[in-house]
Amino acid sequence: MLAMKICLLTTLLLAGVRCMKDSLFVYSQLGGDAVLPCTKLNSSHCSFVSWTFYKEGLVRYTYEVSGGRVSADSDKSNRTSIMSNCSLALSGLQVNDAGSYSCLEHKEEVTNVYLSLLTVTSPSSIMELRPGGTLVLSCLLFTYYDPGSCKPYSTSLFKLSWRSEVGAVLQGDRHQLMERSRCKVTLITTLQADDHGRRWRCQVDATNSNIAEFMDFRSTFWSEPAHRDPDLNRSEVTECSAPPPISRMVLCAALPLMVVTVGLFTWRLDRRKARAAAPAGFRLQEIS
Template sequence: MCHICLLGPLIVSSLLTGVTGETHVFSSSSENVALPCNNALSGCTSTTWIYYYIHRSSGGVELFAGGIKKNDIKRAERLSLGSDCSLNIYKTTEDDRGQYICQQYVNEQKHGTDAQIFLHVLHLSPSSTQTEMRSGSSVTLTCQLFTFDNNCDDLIRIEDLQLFWVNQADVNLQTDSRYQILSSGQCIKTLTTTLLNEDNNTEWRCLVKKKNEIKTSVSFTVKFKDITTKISQQKDSSTPVIVICAVFSALAVILAAVLYKKRADNRRKTDSSVVKDKNDYKGTYETINISKISKSPTPSTNEQTNEVTYCEITASSKQQIKKNKVHCDDKVTYATIKGANVTPQDDFYASLN
């Protein structure tokens, strides 16, 4: 009985103005929508669109007349006519909700019946910005359905609509104790939860559903901006380190290669300098002549003769002697040269050529 009382004035008003039938269109905020004009004539030159924001008694705003847009209206840049004379609204807002009447005029005379369309807009508003969202913080999302004349609760009951929150798997979040969902009437659903690490990039949706048909929906995706920024900063700061490490690694490889080559060259030289056979050096040696020279040609009888002994050794070889480095492992042969009648006090000099 109450429903009939509430709808009574609207039905009477429709009959008086020649409006028959009504169409309910649901849209989400920021979505493009087209309102149909079922009584349109070809060419749209006879089409007029009138908009009622709250109720009919407040007076309507003429949007199009004779197919021409009224540019003095507030949202003129977001309105256009389709080829079928439908009213196109670009990026709807909650302020676009209301009643729209499509009329036809021929020779300034009203033609046929009017078509009325009710536009309902679903809007979502978060309680905090994305930059404040991180694991452990609380988030609150409010989903509200805006309707003509603020009669949303009656619309929900009459049209048998449902308004609820779901996750990415379309599971009703009302059944999960982790989420607190509060209702303010039938048209406002507020979701509150504490964010977890796995919530990053998670999407939640608020739906308007009639039986099994989704009329419209709005979604919200969780973004941990601080984590993304830190990761990007770490990547940026690590880039020079990676480059430096790569350069030093390359230099180390080159240096190791040079040292290895140098050591190999030295080893080859060393191996070539080692005497492999004692027959590598063969020669004939001449007789060693030792002579004594007296400092005093005519020494006195009482003076001790002071003679200096010189030794000259000349060696000749049939094979040229190689000039090689001597290593600690090389064997060296020593020879002792003794002179005849040489007393310990005599000075002994040897000259080797």
């Protein structure tokens, strides 16, 4: 009986060890790069390693790496590479890259990696980027579920915040924070003159890591085009006016000549008509 209990306990322990796998949370930003680690490998040969990808919102399950090689059928094959330690490297991250990745050795999962991507958007127009204008910045985390969707057990894993370019938490009367969820935080601030060229930082802090991921937005003020002096414009036109074209000069010279020619032709024609109409014995004479 004791032997059976020991055997059963040993079986359960072995089963527990066999099912043990790491769950890692990786954060990056849109357009950036990310390395997804593959831990607890029994072999250093990546030919036994595969990577799968699952996106809950798209209900998609694909093989990104099979037998240590990037799958040609993957939609991110040109941005994916397998490292010497069998980790998965992604570059040029896109929205659809956020999701759940699994590293398998001999077709058994050893590591689950959950990739979330950070982005900053602003509905403010360029005309509002001036002292006294209102700047609205929304920080959104594309999680391994859906954009801006935070599952109950995931909210304790990270925290979003708006900070200055040196990492200080933004506070004060002119900074308002609107938190729709733990995955989306909006900053509303009234711009001042010294905010020109300032960087506003959205930062995600992971509770299980000392590494923080952030994304900056730079507020460059819009400036109106300088108005020119109308008097200066007139003087420039007067001094820099172009000479009349040659065609206009020829027309001005030829027009008087044409008038004289037509007048002379008309006068001669009228005189011939008058001679033909004169009565017999009467003769027109030219008065010199």
